[in-house]
Amino acid sequence: xxxxVLVVEDxxxxxxxxxxxxxxxxxxxxxxxxxxxxxxxxxxxxxxxxLMDWMLPNVSGIELCRRLRTGNETRDIPVIMLTxxxxxxxxxxxxxxxxxxxxxxxxxxxxxxxxxxxxxRRTAPALAGDVATFADIVLDRQLCRVRRAxxxxxxxxxxxxxxxxxxxxxxxxxxxxxxxxxxxxxxVYVEIRTVDVxxxxxxxxxxxxxxxxxxxxxxxxxxxLDETYSG
Amino acid sequence: xxxxVLVVEDxxxxxxxxxxxxxxxxxxxxxxxxxxxxxxxxxxxxxxxxLMDWMLPNVSGIELCRRLRTGNETRDIPVIMLTxxxxxxxxxxxxxxxxxxxxxxxxxxxxxxxxxxxxxRRTAPALAGDVATFADIVLDRQLCRVRRAxxxxxxxxxxxxxxxxxxxxxxxxxxxxxxxxxxxxxxVYVEIRTVDVxxxxxxxxxxxxxxxxxxxxxxxxxxxLDETYSG
DNA sequence: AGAAACGACATGAAAAATTTATAAGCGTGT
DNA sequence: ACACGCTTATAAATTTTTCATGTCGTTTCT
Numbered sequence: 271x272x273x274x275v276l277v278v279e280d281x282x283x284x285x286x287x288x289x290x291x292x293x294x295x296x297x298x299x300x301x302x303x304x305x306x307x308x309x310x311x312x313x314x315x316x317x318x319x320x321l322m323d324w325m326l327p328n329v330s331g332i333e334l335c336r337r338l339r340t341g342n343e344t345r346d347i348p349v350i351m352l353t354x355x356x357x358x359x360x361x362x363x364x365x366x367x368x369x370x371x372x373x374x375x376x377x378x379x380x381x382x383x384x385x386x387x388x389x390x391r392r393t394a395p396a397l398a399g400d401v402a403t404f405a406d407i408v409l410d411r412q413l414c415r416v417r418r419a420x421x422x423x424x425x426x427x428x429x430x431x432x433x434x435x436x437x438x439x440x441x442x443x444x445x446x447x448x449x450x451x452x453x454x455x456x457x458v459y460v461e462i463r464t465v466d467v468x469x470x471x472x473x474x475x476x477x478x479x480x481x482x483x484x485x486x487x488x489x490x491x492x493x494x495l496d497e498t499y500s501g
Numbered sequence: 502x503x504x505x506v507l508v509v510e511d512x513x514x515x516x517x518x519x520x521x522x523x524x525x526x527x528x529x530x531x532x533x534x535x536x537x538x539x540x541x542x543x544x545x546x547x548x549x550x551x552l553m554d555w556m557l558p559n560v561s562g563i564e565l566c567r568r569l570r571t572g573n574e575t576r577d578i579p580v581i582m583l584t585x586x587x588x589x590x591x592x593x594x595x596x597x598x599x600x601x602x603x604x605x606x607x608x609x610x611x612x613x614x615x616x617x618x619x620x621x622r623r624t625a626p627a628l629a630g631d632v633a634t635f636a637d638i639v640l641d642r643q644l645c646r647v648r649r650a651x652x653x654x655x656x657x658x659x660x661x662x663x664x665x666x667x668x669x670x671x672x673x674x675x676x677x678x679x680x681x682x683x684x685x686x687x688x689v690y691v692e693i694r695t696v697d698v699x700x701x702x703x704x705x706x707x708x709x710x711x712x713x714x715x716x717x718x719x720x721x722x723x724x725x726l727d728e729t730y731s732g
Numbered sequence: 733a734g735a736a737a738c739g740a741c742a743t744g745a746a747a748a749a750t751t752t753a754t755a756a757g758c759g760t761g762t
Numbered sequence: 763a764c765a766c767g768c769t770t771a772t773a774a775a776t777t778t779t780t781c782a783t784g785t786c787g788t789t790t791c792t
Contacts, residue, residue, distance in 0.1 A: 490658040
């Protein structure tokens, strides 16, 4: 499973948005609405990263950050601040109290995720989500490489993203529509059957040697990565 | 039992439709016709999810949503809005007041149910209804898999849905007509005896090893999962 | 009660329909 | 020219439906 992320944000709309999108990226997300809740959540869950709003009720973001930095257990948890405007002043104060990075609203998900990965890469490379593992398959997003059983496997960009998506939730069945959305993008029109073809190519590439096929076809539903499958 | 859903909708035609179809999906549905009723119903029933129309008499959907968000007990109840048109403006305002998702009319039942499950998955995974269990049989809708006694059981799409329906109300007897409606769909014409054949196949698949048959034939009525069945 | 008749269900197998896999062609950008 | 992606056609696989036949339980008649 991906890194545990604690989102500290009082605006429901934003926290839900984050939960949803970060979830899709493979992070395991929990939410606190204010600093007090957050401190409890930190103790309980020991998140790998904290994402917090600069403006918070009760305890301000700055204060929360300071408390994290003084706790023995929490000292090393990286923090990313969400600020309303790119005011240099805030930035400086934010970095001052120990934030590892900051992102200004409005931000794009991909930018946020990129920064999260960047921070995690420094503090907990294994959790940065740069590499995903399933059975003997390893996918490295940084290096854009896939290996199976210690052997390099060459994939085209599309097959790479396809495998990436499948590996984000092993076992889960993705419909062709979902795969089109996630691999090709939301507003791209491609034939639905094209998915089959790329699944086929992915299979061929990944099972070169007589390896067991990890991709399960779920008739009338879609595809999934799967460990065991016995009729 | 499935999640409790409160439908807030003044148009009788729509609320009845929802009650009927969500009931079939295993949700436990109650209805309020306006915002005032809804507030009372929420207190009394503590639903797991609220499904509300954007336009409501007396108290508007927005206002109702806002009130839910301020109540201590009701703060965490997820809300899905039903809006007339996919107007971005409404969407933004909806998310602003704290709706978790919104669905535009006209919508398909399957889309609505999918979104409901998605929201519940975040807030109350146990209630999302993604997995159903009966005795030693586990059916997972996400993974599209059925296991009996830790062993994978392969089912065709129809047998899968058939088992799904039966497992929604263990012990209850479903007539062949009901099964045709729920498994095949309302306006599909197939021979009534076809149900027998699929029940037969489901039995064969699920009892591969001399397991006891959990499906009870109720002569001249239909079929049911046997509730007296144990292990 | 016993036998016959009847309705309802189970089952196997063939036919039909649906869905997926694969190969080949075409286009595009490098 | 090459690598890659999209589409399409056709083959292959799987699933669904129907139908014929056998079985089982109930009811009815003697």
